[in-house]
Amino acid sequence: MDDILVTHRLRKEFGGLVAVNDVDFAIPRGAIVSLIGPNGAGKTTFFNMITGVYKPTSGRIIFDGEDITGKPPHAVTERGIGRTFQNIRLFQQMTAVENVLVGMHARLRGGILASILRTPRLKREEAQAREQARQLLAYCGLAGREADYARNLPYGDQRRLEVARALATQPKLLLLDEPTAGMNPQETLEFTGFIRRVRDERKLTVLLIEHDMKVVMGVSERISVLDYGEKISEGTPEQVRRDPRVIEAYLGSSAVAG
Amino acid sequence: MRRRPRLSAYEGFWQALGAAGVADARRRWEAKPLLLQRGLPPLVAAVLAVGIAWASGLPPSPALLVLLALSYALYLSPHRVRRWALPVTALSVAVAYPFYLEHLFALPVVKSFPSMDTMVVMAIFTMMALGLNMVVGYAGLLDLGYVAFYAIGAYVAAWLASDHFTQVDLRFGAIGEDTGVGGIHISIWLALVIAACVTAVAGVIIGLPTLRLRGDYLAIVTLGFGEILPQIARNGDQQGLGFNLTNGPQGINPVDPPGFGGWLADHLGLPANYLAEQGRYVNFTSLLYWTAIGLVLLTLFASIRLRDSRLGRAWIAIREDETAAAAMGVPLMRTKTWAYAAGAFFGGVAGAWFATFNQGVFADQFQFNISVFILCMVILGGMGNVWGVIVGAAFLTYLNTEGLGNIGGWLNENILPCKGGGTTGKAISNGCIDVPLLQFGIYGAIIVAVMVLRPQGLFPEARRKLEFETGVHDQPLQDLAR
Numbered sequence: 001m002d003d004i005l006v007t008h009r010l011r012k013e014f015g016g017l018v019a020v021n022d023v024d025f026a027i028p029r030g031a032i033v034s035l036i037g038p039n040g041a042g043k044t045t046f047f048n049m050i051t052g053v054y055k056p057t058s059g060r061i062i063f064d065g066e067d068i069t070g071k072p073p074h075a076v077t078e079r080g081i082g083r084t085f086q087n088i089r090l091f092q093q094m095t096a097v098e099n100v101l102v103g104m105h106a107r108l109r110g111g112i113l114a115s116i117l118r119t120p121r122l123k124r125e126e127a128q129a130r131e132q133a134r135q136l137l138a139y140c141g142l143a144g145r146e147a148d149y150a151r152n153l154p155y156g157d158q159r160r161l162e163v164a165r166a167l168a169t170q171p172k173l174l175l176l177d178e179p180t181a182g183m184n185p186q187e188t189l190e191f192t193g194f195i196r197r198v199r200d201e202r203k204l205t206v207l208l209i210e211h212d213m214k215v216v217m218g219v220s221e222r223i224s225v226l227d228y229g230e231k232i233s234e235g236t237p238e239q240v241r242r243d244p245r246v247i248e249a250y251l252g253s254s255a256v257a258g
Numbered sequence: 259m260r261r262r263p264r265l266s267a268y269e270g271f272w273q274a275l276g277a278a279g280v281a282d283a284r285r286r287w288e289a290k291p292l293l294l295q296r297g298l299p300p301l302v303a304a305v306l307a308v309g310i311a312w313a314s315g316l317p318p319s320p321a322l323l324v325l326l327a328l329s330y331a332l333y334l335s336p337h338r339v340r341r342w343a344l345p346v347t348a349l350s351v352a353v354a355y356p357f358y359l360e361h362l363f364a365l366p367v368v369k370s371f372p373s374m375d376t377m378v379v380m381a382i383f384t385m386m387a388l389g390l391n392m393v394v395g396y397a398g399l400l401d402l403g404y405v406a407f408y409a410i411g412a413y414v415a416a417w418l419a420s421d422h423f424t425q426v427d428l429r430f431g432a433i434g435e436d437t438g439v440g441g442i443h444i445s446i447w448l449a450l451v452i453a454a455c456v457t458a459v460a461g462v463i464i465g466l467p468t469l470r471l472r473g474d475y476l477a478i479v480t481l482g483f484g485e486i487l488p489q490i491a492r493n494g495d496q497q498g499l500g501f502n503l504t505n506g507p508q509g510i511n512p513v514d515p516p517g518f519g520g521w522l523a524d525h526l527g528l529p530a531n532y533l534a535e536q537g538r539y540v541n542f543t544s545l546l547y548w549t550a551i552g553l554v555l556l557t558l559f560a561s562i563r564l565r566d567s568r569l570g571r572a573w574i575a576i577r578e579d580e581t582a583a584a585a586m587g588v589p590l591m592r593t594k595t596w597a598y599a600a601g602a603f604f605g606g607v608a609g610a611w612f613a614t615f616n617q618g619v620f621a622d623q624f625q626f627n628i629s630v631f632i633l634c635m636v637i638l639g640g641m642g643n644v645w646g647v648i649v650g651a652a653f654l655t656y657l658n659t660e661g662l663g664n665i666g667g668w669l670n671e672n673i674l675p676c677k678g679g680g681t682t683g684k685a686i687s688n689g690c691i692d693v694p695l696l697q698f699g700i701y702g703a704i705i706v707a708v709m710v711l712r713p714q715g716l717f718p719e720a721r722r723k724l725e726f727e728t729g730v731h732d733q734p735l736q737d738l739a740r
Contacts, residue, residue, distance in 0.1 A: 051585060077587035089582040091575050093721040101568070102575045106587030108568050112596055115567030116560045126568075169587050 004029040010059035019045040021229040034208040034216035037226035052076040082171030084162040092151040100133040103168030140164040192219040319363035356544040374543040380655040381550035387635040387651035389604030395642035397597035398577030400477040403484025407602040409624035411609025414453035416619040419514040433517040446516040457606025465598035491621040511618035640715025666693025
């Protein structure tokens with residue numbers, strides 16, 4: 001199968017702590033894949049290495065056939081990986097539409113001189129970008145919210161805006177870091193439906209991080225499980241659910257014994 | 259915690275009236291047309307103030323009345339008119355300044371309106387404050403060494419338009435007599451552009467190693483650069499450098515006067531040489547002033563355009579959350595370096611024009627305190643808001659050049675037991691205070707007061723206001739800013 005992202009023995013140490021321990025991992029193109037594990041399993045560290053926030057201690061990351069190991073975040077984003085953050089990191093003091101426009105940064109060309117002179121080409125580009133941003137917001141269910149400051153949006157809408165901003169980077173692979181954290185079951189259900197729709201309509205690949213297994217069972221096609229920085233299981237939701245090592249990691253060894 | 263609702267003067271007025279037995283006055287007043295409600299109280303207050311002054315032997319000057327009428331009309335005009343009418347009026351008042359300066363009235367306490375020389379300095383510092391605002395206000399990079407750019411701009415202009423480099427003899431579009439000693443003399447306008455570009459490049463060179471740092475560390479390194487460059491200027495002569503780059507403490511002097519030269523003077527009526535103009539209103543200083551106003555307008559224009567551009571958005575995004583900005587595809591180093599370069603560019607323009615205004619460059623002019631002084635202007639006015647920054651810059655420069663001295667004189671004459679002779683180089687002596695000697699204490703006090711009472715500045719940018727209310731979360735997350 002065609003894999004959009006592959007990691008080879010990816011490793012990250014913080015001092016003596018091995019946060020991610022030689023993880024081999026692959027995401028098939030067009031799939032919704034989840035990375036789960038208990039708190040502190042190294043999921044977010046793994047994520048941050050893929051997106052260039054952390055430099056891996058060793059190992060390689062291949063995205064769409066290109067080695068992106070150690071590339072800075074903006075270069076990774078330019079190549080087509082968009083992400084959201086576990087604790088929402090919107091530009092709180094910018095409007096919804098401005099947040100999305102920042103996401104388009106790498107796709108726009110307007111330079112410093114053109115910006116000052118406001119050339120016809122720049123004007124056209126800006127107008128198009130704003131129109132696209134508006135459409136993207138509407139697509140994510142934020143129509144009519146364009147001029148609101150991000151901080152004034154309700155929690156669920158902030159999550160949606162983060163997705164809209166990530167989509168604005170025109171990703172091939174969308175990374176969502178615990179996107180349903182803090183949502184109630186109803187909102188979670190709606191959100192996972194939305195993720196599936198985004199994947200189908202925009203032909204993306206999605207990697208979800210979750211520590212709540214229930215959330216990912218419904219939406220994921222494949223699941224990998226991390227525990228103490230090591231991949232302990234991988235497969236379809238059904239396989240993972242039955243894997244005794246996963247049950248042990250989540251419920252403790254006594255549950256398996258009993 | 260709930261805050262106790264504060265009793266406004268407005269509420270208090272009506273409560274006092276109610277207590278005096280006029281119960282429904284407020285209801286009747288608030289039923290009147292809005293224009294009247296807004297318009298009447300200030301009119302009454304102004305008429306009363308002018309009337310009292312007149313009665314006590316101070317006839318109102320025509321200039322004051324015109325000023326009051328103008329402000330009143332602006333105050334009453336609807337928002338959509340005021341939006342453009344206010345800047346246009348402010349600009350016309352500023353441009354016409356040399357013509358009515360002599361007819362202005364005496365001010366209480368600060369005595370006089372700023373002189374023409376002061377106005378030029380104010381315009382130059384406004385340019386610098388606007389430039390620093392791009393770095394500090396837009397991109398959120400604390401720069402404590404902005405004086406370096408000011409110095410570079412001034413020295414480059416001086417090199418390009420003086421007798422300094424006697425080794426070469428180059429004249430290009432320069433005006434004035436050829437003294438025969440040689441040196442580079444190119445047109446001042448070209449020198450201005452080159453100085454600005456060189457300064458921008460210097461901004462990039464200084465920025466590349468420093469902008470990898472964040473917050474406090476960046477501030478300290480910029481502080482270092484702000485000290486290094488003036489030191490080079492002080493020591494950059496034959497003994498210090500083995501090559502006379504800056505002529506050391508003597509400075510480069512004189513710098514060519516500006517002017518448009520023959521062709522433009524003949525065909526467009528522009529002044530051929532600013533120094534040669536000796537008119538009552540149109541003279542060297544007022545021409546420098548008008549040109550400086552033009553340069554301020556250019557800076558302002560670029561500031562606003564940049565703020566609303568793709569680059570400006572990226573700057574604000576970095577200010578708010580560097581990590582998120584990088585994850586959205588904003589290249590941190592490149593974007594920050596652009597902020598530095600843009601800020602440096604206008605610092606360079608200001609420096610170059612300052613050299614022209616002074617007709618010389620002297621190493622002692624570029625002290626660390628200038629960096630702090632410009633930063634104060636930005637903070638006082640309101641980081642990120644160009645209008646606030648302009649007000650802050652004009653106000654503080656006025657205080658620095660004339661205001662403090664005048665205030666001190668007034669204090670000594672009217673309040674303090676100061677008997678003739680005045681101060682003797684000490685801050686306090688003979689019952690007199692030498693206020694300008696205390697200037698840094700005073701600026702410090704102003705900044706402390708602003709920080710305590712109004713940390714977002716006098717005229718905050720809407721966004722900044724929000725930031726001060728809610729705080730920003732910018733946890734460093736990256737291994738390295740790359």
